[in-house]
Amino acid sequence: MSPLRKLLPRVLRYRREFLWGLLYLTCASGLALAGPWVLRYAIDDLTANVTRAKLGLYAGALLGLAMLAGLFRFLMRRIIVGASRAIEYDLRNLFYARLQRLPLSYFQKQRTGDLMSRATNDLNAVRMMVGPAIMYMASTGITFVVAVSLMVSIEPTLTLLALLPLPLVTVVVKRAGAAIYRHTARIQEQLSTLSAVVQESLAGVRVVRAYGREAIETERFREENAEYLRRNTSLIRLQAIFYPSMGFILGLAGLLVLWVGARHVIEGRITVGQFVAFNAYLVMLTWPMIAFGFVTNLLQRGSAAWRRMDEVLSTEPAETESTRGEVPARPLAGHLELRDLTFAYNGQPVLDGVSVVVEPGQTLALVGPTGSGKSTLLGLLPRLFDPPAGAVFIDGHDVRDLPLATLRSTIAMAPQDPFLFSDTVVANVRFGLGDGATEPDAAAGEAMATSRLDKDLEDLPDGDQTRVGERGVTLSGGQKQRASLARAIAADPRILLLDDALSAVDAYTEAEILGRLGTVMHGRTTVIVSHRISTVQRADLILVLDEGRVVERGTHDELLARGGLYAGLYQKQLLEQALEEVS
Numbered sequence: 001m002s003p004l005r006k007l008l009p010r011v012l013r014y015r016r017e018f019l020w021g022l023l024y025l026t027c028a029s030g031l032a033l034a035g036p037w038v039l040r041y042a043i044d045d046l047t048a049n050v051t052r053a054k055l056g057l058y059a060g061a062l063l064g065l066a067m068l069a070g071l072f073r074f075l076m077r078r079i080i081v082g083a084s085r086a087i088e089y090d091l092r093n094l095f096y097a098r099l100q101r102l103p104l105s106y107f108q109k110q111r112t113g114d115l116m117s118r119a120t121n122d123l124n125a126v127r128m129m130v131g132p133a134i135m136y137m138a139s140t141g142i143t144f145v146v147a148v149s150l151m152v153s154i155e156p157t158l159t160l161l162a163l164l165p166l167p168l169v170t171v172v173v174k175r176a177g178a179a180i181y182r183h184t185a186r187i188q189e190q191l192s193t194l195s196a197v198v199q200e201s202l203a204g205v206r207v208v209r210a211y212g213r214e215a216i217e218t219e220r221f222r223e224e225n226a227e228y229l230r231r232n233t234s235l236i237r238l239q240a241i242f243y244p245s246m247g248f249i250l251g252l253a254g255l256l257v258l259w260v261g262a263r264h265v266i267e268g269r270i271t272v273g274q275f276v277a278f279n280a281y282l283v284m285l286t287w288p289m290i291a292f293g294f295v296t297n298l299l300q301r302g303s304a305a306w307r308r309m310d311e312v313l314s315t316e317p318a319e320t321e322s323t324r325g326e327v328p329a330r331p332l333a334g335h336l337e338l339r340d341l342t343f344a345y346n347g348q349p350v351l352d353g354v355s356v357v358v359e360p361g362q363t364l365a366l367v368g369p370t371g372s373g374k375s376t377l378l379g380l381l382p383r384l385f386d387p388p389a390g391a392v393f394i395d396g397h398d399v400r401d402l403p404l405a406t407l408r409s410t411i412a413m414a415p416q417d418p419f420l421f422s423d424t425v426v427a428n429v430r431f432g433l434g435d436g437a438t439e440p441d442a443a444a445g446e447a448m449a450t451s452r453l454d455k456d457l458e459d460l461p462d463g464d465q466t467r468v469g470e471r472g473v474t475l476s477g478g479q480k481q482r483a484s485l486a487r488a489i490a491a492d493p494r495i496l497l498l499d500d501a502l503s504a505v506d507a508y509t510e511a512e513i514l515g516r517l518g519t520v521m522h523g524r525t526t527v528i529v530s531h532r533i534s535t536v537q538r539a540d541l542i543l544v545l546d547e548g549r550v551v552e553r554g555t556h557d558e559l560l561a562r563g564g565l566y567a568g569l570y571q572k573q574l575l576e577q578a579l580e581e582v583s
Contacts, residue, residue: 040277084131113196129302334525365536418484420472
């Protein structure tokens, strides 16, 4: 199915509004077209005999027609443009909902600025295509057909002369339309690039300033902005040729009509009133001819923009996102099992044959070198990545067969690199609570106390009501991690995932948090990823991963006794701590 055909159902949803709008449009166009016809009789009648009554009658008729036409035009624009705004509203919601359902791998390949450009600039171009473009197309179509019919009724030969340049206009519109589409597509692509540059530069403002790259980033933006200007200038240059060409062709038609029509009046073949009316209709045809180019521009812009939006809307959600399994009869208790879990990302093996059973209330720890697959394994549990069938089970249910709402309400995760919304501290913690949570303030307060974020609140300007800025820019790395941990604790999940969630916290605060986490972890399944042995040594089971494989498993004491990779990591950390104490 072509992209534009996919848009049609969205437009037909508002067919009633468009039908009413087209009805008002027809009335407005009909009244506007009646004006020259009244003017024709007025001139011929007044040429024969001028009276005050006749002047008042014809003036009143023309004024009345203009006022009624204006009223219907107002209603037309209000309804059709309003419908296009409603379609824009629906498409924006649809676009955002689809983004929410796409897998993480999609966002790892796409730039945020590009997606933002599609959701704003491209969507506005689509709105112009389904609203003003339809309105102008219908208006010019009615005006063209009726005006030509009336012109034929006045003088067919003169009409033929007036329409003589029409084939040339058609050729110009066709060729220019194709060129406008190409230029518009290139402009939209460059705008996406420009938006991405701005978004990346502002999001990474700390890094930019830390490395003194302000001037380089400014130059990078200037170059992309210059390219955007160049592409827009190319389109403007094309339009600068297109519209005057249309005017020149129509001007030739007007010159022919004036030359031949004046001779017809002299010869008595048409009256002065008919000639004036004919010229008025010819003038009214000027806008439809030019509007064909304007509408072509809107259609080509909208078509190019919709194709870019459809690329996102046509992207199928990950298999995990489309699952609609049956809700378990009982709430999930947190029994976790991995059966020979093998997983590859973009063709690169990440996990190989990982198997483990974790009983409800137990703590599983994952340690190992960087890149050994620890974080990937955690991401498979809530199905941020799609695990293979028959590999990941919770309470005996394959996670692929569980509804996402059920699965993810059972799991909460605190990542190493937390994301905080541009809101207050407490609002970020409450984000982990469900909509029906009772006493959210108390739950958030307890969670912040457990993560020891509470001890920093008095140093913040407005306590827990302090706004943290975009991505939590006003907080330190440790504070952001503790806010993220508090958010996961506040969710009160059956399975708690901690992905190196205390890596930016000092050793003293970490010890405090681990002591308080003991109470939180009691009775719930916990999976901890950490590079610090001190964080995982109390776990019921520790898996040591290396290159995606489990090379060791056991408790802290058992692994130390083996003298393998885990013991080596432990001795290395003890040595580092000793060196820090000496220094």
